[in-house]
Amino acid sequence: xxxxxxxxxxxxxxxxxxxxxxxxxxxxxxxxxxxxxxxxxxxxxxxxxxxxxxxxxxxxxxxxxxxxxxxxxxxxxxxxxxxxxxxxxxxxxxxxxxxxxxxxxxxxxxxxxxxxxxxxxxxxxxxxxxxxxxxxxxxxxxxxxxxxxxxxxxxxxxxxxxxxxxxxxxxxxxxxxxxxxx
Numbered sequence: 001x002x003x004x005x006x007x008x009x010x011x012x013x014x015x016x017x018x019x020x021x022x023x024x025x026x027x028x029x030x031x032x033x034x035x036x037x038x039x040x041x042x043x044x045x046x047x048x049x050x051x052x053x054x055x056x057x058x059x060x061x062x063x064x065x066x067x068x069x070x071x072x073x074x075x076x077x078x079x080x081x082x083x084x085x086x087x088x089x090x091x092x093x094x095x096x097x098x099x100x101x102x103x104x105x106x107x108x109x110x111x112x113x114x115x116x117x118x119x120x121x122x123x124x125x126x127x128x129x130x131x132x133x134x135x136x137x138x139x140x141x142x143x144x145x146x147x148x149x150x151x152x153x154x155x156x157x158x159x160x161x162x163x164x165x166x167x168x169x170x171x172x173x174x175x176x177x178x179x180x181x182x
Contacts, residue, residue: 006085006152008084012071021034021041022034022073042106045061057078058093061097096155101105111144138177142177154169
């Protein structure tokens with residue numbers, strides 16, 4: 001079974017941060033810092049973990065050229081993204097590959113950072129560290145998995161509207177799931 005193409009999601013590309021994070025842009029104030037941060041602005045699929053998962057599950061990944069502008073794009077240095085297609089023998093593996101392509105490493109790190117601050121705040125108020133760390137990990141993990149998988153499922157069957165509805169549903173389900181352990 002082959003899926004439609006999926007471009008890798010990014011935390012900064014397509015946002016107001018784009019020109020400020022693009023080290024090739026005159027608007028970028030700290031090009032060296034931007035280059036370092038952009039190393040983490042990739043999808044989970046593009047990491048060693050993502051490649052390992054695909055290899056172990058037998059998910060074949062192919063790249064396709066697109067006309068979607070990379071965050072490094074300027075008129076002087078035009079750069080474009082590659083999208084991915086997946087060949088799997090199982091719809092769940094297909095969904096996993098799509099979900100990993102839609103999950104931004106930098107976005108995940110930002111969420112984990114916010115979760116860590118929540119744990120610190122609760123512990124400072126007298127809560128047990130292990131209990132709060134477990135609850136926060138379950139909350140964040142269920143939300144990230146819910147948003148990635150339901151967003152991918154919605155996009156696969158209903159396009160951009162399905163993606164948005166899937167992300168919303170994943171967020172709500174992740175919040176409800178985490179509430180079971182509080």
